Amino acid sequence: MAEIIDMPKLSDTMSVGTLVKWNIQEGQVVAFGDILGEIETDKATMELSCTVPGTILKLYAAAGAQLPVGAPICAIGKKGEAAPSPVAAPAPAPKAPPTAVPAIPEKVDVSCIPAAPASAGTVAPQSDASRTKASPYAKRMAEKAALNVAALTGSGPGGRVVARDVSAAAAAPAAAAPSGPLKVAVAPPADGKGIQPDADVPVGGMRQTIARRLLESKLTVPHFYLEVEVDAAPLLAMRESLNKRLADSGADAVKLSVNDFILKASAEALRRVPAVNASWAGTSIRAHGAVHLSFGVALEDGLVTPVIRDAHAKTLKDIAVEAKALIGKARAKKLTPAEMSGSTFTVTNLGMYGVTGFYGIINVPNAAILSVGATIKKPVVDAQDRLVIGQRMVIGLAGDHRVVDGANAAQFLQALKQLLEEPTLMLI
Amino acid sequence: MAVISYREALRAAMRDELKRDDKVVIMGEEVAQFNGAYKVTEGLLKEFGPKRVVDTPISEAGFIGLGIGASMLGIRPVMELMFWSFSYVAFDQIVNNAGNIRYMSGGLINCPIVIRGPGNGGTNVGATHSHTPEAILASHPGIKVVCPATPYDAKGLLKAAIRDNDPVYVMENTILYNDKGEVPDEDYIVPLGVADVKRVGTDLTIVAHGRAVITSLKAAEILEQEHGVSVEVVDLRSIRPLDEETILASVRKTHRALLVEENKPFCGVDAQVAYLIQSRAFDELDAPIHRVSSIDAPQIYCKRMEDQQLPDVNRVVREALKVLA
Numbered sequence: 035m036a037e038i039i040d041m042p043k044l045s046d047t048m049s050v051g052t053l054v055k056w057n058i059q060e061g062q063v064v065a066f067g068d069i070l071g072e073i074e075t076d077k078a079t080m081e082l083s084c085t086v087p088g089t090i091l092k093l094y095a096a097a098g099a100q101l102p103v104g105a106p107i108c109a110i111g112k113k114g115e116a117a118p119s120p121v122a123a124p125a126p127a128p129k130a131p132p133t134a135v136p137a138i139p140e141k142v143d144v145s146c147i148p149a150a151p152a153s154a155g156t157v158a159p160q161s162d163a164s165r166t167k168a169s170p171y172a173k174r175m176a177e178k179a180a181l182n183v184a185a186l187t188g189s190g191p192g193g194r195v196v197a198r199d200v201s202a203a204a205a206a207p208a209a210a211a212p213s214g215p216l217k218v219a220v221a222p223p224a225d226g227k228g229i230q231p232d233a234d235v236p237v238g239g240m241r242q243t244i245a246r247r248l249l250e251s252k253l254t255v256p257h258f259y260l261e262v263e264v265d266a267a268p269l270l271a272m273r274e275s276l277n278k279r280l281a282d283s284g285a286d287a288v289k290l291s292v293n294d295f296i297l298k299a300s301a302e303a304l305r306r307v308p309a310v311n312a313s314w315a316g317t318s319i320r321a322h323g324a325v326h327l328s329f330g331v332a333l334e335d336g337l338v339t340p341v342i343r344d345a346h347a348k349t350l351k352d353i354a355v356e357a358k359a360l361i362g363k364a365r366a367k368k369l370t371p372a373e374m375s376g377s378t379f380t381v382t383n384l385g386m387y388g389v390t391g392f393y394g395i396i397n398v399p400n401a402a403i404l405s406v407g408a409t410i411k412k413p414v415v416d417a418q419d420r421l422v423i424g425q426r427m428v429i430g431l432a433g434d435h436r437v438v439d440g441a442n443a444a445q446f447l448q449a450l451k452q453l454l455e456e457p458t459l460m461l462i
Numbered sequence: 463m464a465v466i467s468y469r470e471a472l473r474a475a476m477r478d479e480l481k482r483d484d485k486v487v488i489m490g491e492e493v494a495q496f497n498g499a500y501k502v503t504e505g506l507l508k509e510f511g512p513k514r515v516v517d518t519p520i521s522e523a524g525f526i527g528l529g530i531g532a533s534m535l536g537i538r539p540v541m542e543l544m545f546w547s548f549s550y551v552a553f554d555q556i557v558n559n560a561g562n563i564r565y566m567s568g569g570l571i572n573c574p575i576v577i578r579g580p581g582n583g584g585t586n587v588g589a590t591h592s593h594t595p596e597a598i599l600a601s602h603p604g605i606k607v608v609c610p611a612t613p614y615d616a617k618g619l620l621k622a623a624i625r626d627n628d629p630v631y632v633m634e635n636t637i638l639y640n641d642k643g644e645v646p647d648e649d650y651i652v653p654l655g656v657a658d659v660k661r662v663g664t665d666l667t668i669v670a671h672g673r674a675v676i677t678s679l680k681a682a683e684i685l686e687q688e689h690g691v692s693v694e695v696v697d698l699r700s701i702r703p704l705d706e707e708t709i710l711a712s713v714r715k716t717h718r719a720l721l722v723e724e725n726k727p728f729c730g731v732d733a734q735v736a737y738l739i740q741s742r743a744f745d746e747l748d749a750p751i752h753r754v755s756s757i758d759a760p761q762i763y764c765k766r767m768e769d770q771q772l773p774d775v776n777r778v779v780r781e782a783l784k785v786l787a
Contacts, residue, residue: 104787171717171748190749191787197717197748 036111036118037086038094041073043103045371047202048075049187050239053107055097062090064110071097076239077338077374079367086110092117100236102193168195175200179254187242203250205398240336251398255314256435259393262447264454266409266427269295272457293329293383294354296406298460300381301325301345301353303450309442310433311378313399319437320399328377328397329357331364338364339397341377350460385409391428401437402446405430427454463646469639471613472502472578475620476540478649480510483538486624489516489529490542490579499544500580500639522552526577530560530629533575540624546581546633547593560629561604576623581609581633582673583724583761584772592761592768594724596633596671597731600702606630606654607701611675613643615699618652626654635673655703659712663694666782667712669735670722671698674754674773678722681778689779691786701731709735710743717748720785722773727755752785754778 041051054072058064068084088110095107106120166184168176172195176183179200186203188195237245273290280287304311304325313320327345330337340360342353363369380397385408394403407428414424429450433443453459466474479486488494488503488510494517497504507515518525522543529539543549549556560573583592600607606628610616616634623630652658660675661682670678675697682693696712698705713719719739721732736751754773762768 169717169748170745174745191784 036091036109036115037088038106038118038120039070039086039108039110041101041103041105041107042082043189044073044075044080045077046198046375047189047243048077048103048239048371049189049193049199050100050102050242051075052100052238053095053097054079056093058090058093060090060093061113063113064088064090070108074239074367075371076243077371078369080370084110089113089115091115094120102187103189104191104193166195167193169197172197172200175204179204187246203246204254205250238335240333240338244336247398248395251395255396255398257393257396257432258435258440258443260431260433260440260443260447261391262429262431262451264427264429264451265414265424266292266454267425269454269457270409270425288351288354288358290350290354291357292385292409293381293406294350294357295454295457295460296383296404297327297329297342297345297353297357297381298348298350299450299453299457300379300404301327301348302453302460303446304379305346306449307442307446310402310438310446312401312437313378314401314434314436315399322378324378326376326378327353328374328380328400330380330382330394331361333365333367338369338374339377339380340364340369340373341375343376380404381406385427391430393430393432396432396434398434400434402431402433402443404450405432429454463644465642466613466645467639468610468613468616468634468641468643469500469502471617471643471645472620472634473504473506474645475617475624476503476506477509479538479540479621479624480506480514482649483624484514485536485538486540487514487516487532487537488540488542489518489525491518491520491525491544493517493542498542500636502634502639503542522548523555526552526555527559529575529577530555530563530573533560533573533629534563534571538574538576538624540576540578540620543577543579545587545591545593546579546595546631547591548579549577549595549599550593556629556631557599557602557605561602564628565604572627573629574627575629576620576626576632577629578620578623578632579634580636580639582635582637583756584673584768585636586763586765586768588763589760594633594672594726594756596631596701597725597729597734599631600704600731601729604628606703607633608654608699609633609635609672609701610652610699611638611660611670611672611697613641613645615652615658615697617645618650619654619699621649622651622654625651630654633672638673638676641676652699655700655705657705657708658697658699659694659708660697661693661695663692663716665692665716665718666786667694667696667709667716667719668722668778668782669696669698669709669712669719669732671701671731672724674722674724677773677775678778680775681782684775684779685782689783689786691782693782698731698735704734704738706738706742709738713739713743714746717746718785719747719751720754720778720782721751722754722778724756724772726758727753728758730755749785749787752781754781 052074054074056071058070064084065087070082070084072079073082091109091111093108095101109117168183181203183195186195186199189199190196277289311322324344325346327342328339330339342356380400380403382394383406385406388408391407392405394405396403409425409427411423412426413421416422492499493503494507494515529541532539564572581594596607596609599605608619610619623632668678678695682695685691685693694712721735723730723732732753754777757771762771
């Protein structure tokens with residue numbers, strides 16, 4: 035019997051997937067493990083492998099279509115068999131705008147449409163398509179969390195909002211600022227036209243996730259902000275000397291970035307002030323034994339936050355190598371959901387754009403986010419009260435006041451400042 | 463603690479109660495000289511003699527009526543049915559007389575009878591020998607029904623049934639007779655109307671009874687290992703009285719429920735359990751309740767097809783994943 039393959043749920047937060055491309059066509063014979071196509075989730079582009087061997091009977095969706103999790107995408111069965119009509123394919127959760135490639139329309143099963151009642155007085159109740167389907171438990175949770183169920187995207191069967199959607203919305207990670215420079219297009223000369231065409235540009239899964247999570251973080255997490263200025267000169271000197279030695283050691287040598295030092299120092303500072311390595315858990319505060327360090331990576335159409343696991347137990351070099359690999363995967367959109375989840379602290383850096391200081395939005399369920407500005411030369415009064423040229427870096431911290439208070443957040447920044455100003459401490 | 467079979471646990475319960483109370487007698491087809499059609503009563507005739515362990519004619523309506531009459535006069539008979547399927551010829555006695563006498567006598571007469579025997583499919587004995595009448599019988603007020611899944615529960619429930627002053631019908635399972643488990647030698651009972659959480663979990667509640675509990679526990683293991691899902695398995699043990707609070711407490715924890723039974727689905731025990739959950743825990747549900755039951759057809763004789771007819775581990779896993787979607 036023919037089997038319908040549905041849009042799979044490829045990450046905890048995925049509710050809609052974009053069918054990037056098909057590798058197969060109708061009538062083609064497929065075996066276990068064949069790659070049928072690629073699906074873009076809110077986090078990554080992933081391959082769809084075949085779990086049912088047979089002949090492709092029907093492709094229900096065209097490449098480019100955006101479909102909710104659970105929507106039929108193709109049917110596989112015996113050669114010559116009729117393709118089943120999918121029953122009540124759920125409406126695409128975020129309504130595809132006209133510019134998006136629509137799903138191939140399917141035959142409408144007219145037997146489902148109630149005939150006009152013969153006698154007056156009885157009217158067949160019509161299902162309200164605009165009604166948001168939500169489980170009773172999800173509704174109750176949303177009510178408690180003061181969330182509007184209708185504003186959520188359901189990940190359950192048929193787009194039903196279930197408990198996990200409400201928890202995700204209530205504890206949504208905020209995104210972080212990017213690390214690594216982006217190409218900035220040179221503006222063409224003014225020719226009297228607008229800077230770009232007026233348009234509603236459809237957004238992909240990643241942008242939707244960013245929008246949802248950051249909004250939730252700002253709405254539900256009481257942010258507070260601290261800032262400290264760091265003398266970056268010793269760090270820059272150490273980096274230069276280490277990179278020189280590393281470059282001497284061979285062609286595939288690691289090159290340490292300023293951000294690698296900040297990641298390492300953050301992990302070490304969290305060890306010293308573990309109260310910041312925690313999460314708000316509703317009625318308790320969850321202390322995390324390990325530091326899983328997340329950092330922002332800017333992409334052309336958004337950003338992702340890969341996670342370096344057990345960063346507290348890794349050397350500077352380990353962290354540099356892993357960060358580089360994760361950035362590469364992020365740009366290729368090949369990060370797995372596992373590589374983007376489970377963080378306990380997030381570091382963001384806009385220093386490479388010359389931004390001198392800023393504050394990130396907390397990546398829930400983290401208790402804080404670190405934002406690193408550019409290192410700039412400026413006049414400083416040194417310990418001997420002399421005016422000298424300093425290399426200064428401004429570091430900001432946004433904290434979740436439910437979990438950390440000003441004092442322990444300040445202790446954390448103090449520890450971080452000490453580690454960055456005396457980077458040899460990171461060696462011990 | 464001794465490790466004994468389900469069959470031995472039932473026998474131990476009867477031996478204990480025969481010793482404890484001289485009003486207890488065992489009656490049924492082949493229970494004495496032949497040592498029981500399934501050897502559950504093996505050795506009891508030799509140990510307790512023909513006044514306590516009595517062979518009956520092949521006439522369920524007759525000998526069940528005999529037991530019910532005796533129980534109204536103070537005897538505590540433990541009647542064996544070779545199959546619960548044969549209860550259908552004694553239905554008037556089992557339901558009308560035993561179930562109603564306390565009510566109709568204004569509480570003057572009670573009927574402390576136990577009827578026990580296998581009530582299961584899956585053994586290739588055909589449509590007329592494979593009935594699972596726990597739902598039918600439990601639908602009658604005045605009747606108590608239990609379905610033990612493990613040797614421990616088999617002994618404890620049968621002892622509780624024998625000591626109870628109302629008719630208690632114990633539905634066993636021939637496929638479980640050789641299952642072994644730890645059973646205390648000392649006196650204990652499993653109270654009627656108390657369910658047991660056989661496995662603790664957080665993501666999904668499976669409610670089951672009888673052999674379906676064993677199937678569900680295996681499925682829970684696979685769901686944990688292969689799908690990372692934490693499943694709680696609630697064993698009803700008693701169909702009536704039904705331990706509503708244990709079911710509801712579990713659903714309030716996991717918010718999702720799958721009901722598994724070897725009954726046919728129509729008017730099955732789990733139809734009642736599903737009603738209970740939606741009526742008292744509607745706001746706790748994060749997904750519709752699903753059921754896995756025997757496929758709705760007369761019991762299939764072909765062994766391989768009958769194996770498919772009963773809920774198996776794969777079907778439970780598949781349906782669990784649907785509830786978890």
